[in-house]
Amino acid sequence: MAANRPFLSGIPELLVLRLLQDQEMYGYEIVAGIAAATGQAVSPKEGVIYPLLHSLEKDGLLRAQPRQAEGRTRIYYTLTSRGVRRLFELTDHWTRLHGAVSRVLRDGA
């Protein structure tokens, strides 16, 4: 159903969308970008990111543009408007989730 995202595992998805909000990026760059941006706290490898990019593109959240750059064939991704909307939803979900969990950790039940 893909509509159920009850506990937000989907941190790789969220971070991919967030990185692409600021600038177009290609897969290999995203892999390194997430690790760098999170100080290695989150570091999904290519085996996670590439399939994720494909599925996000299939769902119409990303647009893929193969291009030559620096003698390399790269596939640049950008957010579609649906991708932006999804980013907002996931960010919201993350905020509420993090608030609830952190409060329980601090104060108990």
Added chain:
Amino acid sequence: MAANRPFLSGIPELLVLRLLQDQEMYGYEIVAGIAAATGQAVSPKEGVIYPLLHSLEKDGLLRAQPRQAEGRTRIYYTLTSRGVRRLFELTDHWTRLHGAVSRVLRDGA
């Protein structure tokens, strides 16, 4: 391996351990307790919690004590010392994860 907990899906596990830090509880109570404590933001059902309790007990993180109370047969769970240690580890992991993700969401890469 059970040692890999890269993105912390395991929020139900974390919350179960945290609730049991304050007081012994039984399964049915934990199900309701998590939903209440998180204001329904996280609400894993019995199909999640019971198998989780069994596996945590098997791993020596919880101790189970069947007992009669109010004309009911209940299985009360308490944290073992290993359970306490695990709670600290997961809490720490959660803190670092949440910090990294929130910062990226706010500031970008």
Added chain:
DNA sequence: ATTTGATACCTAGGAATGATAGGTATATAG
């Protein structure tokens, strides 16, 4: 020249987690 390492893409297979959807039994309330 050729081997190595970095870049850049990819997939297959499996483990772990949780969601769905049941089932059993007893006590209490209507």
Added chain:
DNA sequence: CTATATACCTATCATTCCTAGGTATCAAAT
């Protein structure tokens, strides 16, 4: 006496991610 709440349980499935590869090109080092 029947329905609801309590209290336990499991099987099956989908999703997500990890591991562990594989291919090809380019630059740098031997």
